[in-house]
Amino acid sequence: MIADLHNHTKLCNHAEGEINEYIEKAIECNIKYFGFAEHAPMNFDPKYRISFEQMQSYEQSILEVKELYKEKIEILLGYEVDYLRGYMDERVLNAKVDYLIGSVHFINEWGFDNPEFIKDYENQDIDEIWQKYFDAIEEMAKSKLFDIVGHLDLIKIFKFMPKGNIAYIAKNALKAIKDADMSVEINVAGLRKPIAQTYPSYDLLKEVKKLNISITFASDAHKPEQVGLFSDETMKMVKELGFSQCVIYRNRKKEFINL
Template sequence: MIVDLHNHTSLCNHAEGEIFEYVEKAIESGTKCFGFSDHAPMDFDPKYRMSFAQMPEYEKAVLEVKEKYKDKIEILLAYEVDYLKDHMDERVLNADVDYLIGSVHFIDEWGFDNPEFIGHYQHEDIDVIWQKYFNAIEEMAISGHFDIVGHLDLIKVFKFMPRKDINELAKNALLAIKKADMVIELNVAGYRKPVGEAYPSASLLKRAFELEIPITFSSDAHKPEQVSLFNDEIVKLARDAGYTECAFFRKRKREMISF
């Protein structure tokens, strides 16, 4: 991937490998801009994220590899922030970073993408779940805190698909993303999950292109060997939708590069 903005470190407690291993795999893959956006701390679900006390350690580690590899690749510093009402923290939202990814991993505090809680699906109306998810994406965009929308249709992760038209369910979320001037990531992690396709789907991506919403690329790597996996597939997906440029950020300022 020419740009790869969503990647993790072992500080999130569910990723593996040394930070330099991710960087060296990105260099080997020909990446120009590689971003670390590990799970930001919050006072909820601490098992799967760094603590507030670890923020300086994380930022220092990323800035050290940024300097070490500056002649080979541009390293960017960011956080992936869970949009969850009453649980977001100014220490994260005001951090001195290149960008913030806003993601929805919880519906009413249910971690719907966590295999530990997959049984909860059998107790819910799938159409209602999907609409609640996209309502949260819409609220996240309206908040104005974030630069990139993380894995737009993550709710499909286990392939529990709605009966209703997905583009209709996501309509207001996409309009809010457009109004907020946010970027949508093309995230390859879905290829590694039961759904077996990227986030977002080709149909949602086509609608995003019609709305002139910019895109970026993300490995969402939790292991060094996942960096730039499915590069050819994700680039084809973007080009088939009509895109020829992708975004990256420096100090919260968006720039575009052709791919």
């Protein structure tokens, strides 16, 4: 991967390793543009994110390593922001960063990707769950608050798959992403999860390509050793689908990079 824009630090309380260890691993993997996108603070689910009081120190830490490593790699600064109505905060939305990733981890405050709450899938219609998830993605895109869509089909994490056609379920969300000029990250974390697929899947990436939606890449690393995993497989898939460019962001502006 030439670019890897979605990675975490131990500040989020569920990652490990030092910031420089992530960067050294990225350099080893020949990544040219490496981004940190910490779980942004909000007054909900504080266990799995930084606090508002930590924002300044997080941003300063990334800017310091950006300068330190500037001769070897370009470091980019972002946040992964949960799209959850009533909880998003202007301090995050207006932060001076390179990009904001918009992610959906909650359906009506249910943390569907958290193993602690996996039993909540029982006694629910899985097609309805998928539709609610993609409705939230659509709403997130229409807000035009974010640059990148985080792990587009995260709802598949535990292999609870719908009976209906996924491309149809995601159709309106994809249109909204296109209309908002957002990018879709190819997030390899799904290959480490029960579903054992990238987010989004090969089939959904076909739809992304049809709509000419731009892509970027994400290890979504929570440990330094996860940086750059599955790069070869991911690049092979992307080229098979006909993508020739990816994007990075500087100061919230999209820039195209040849693969």
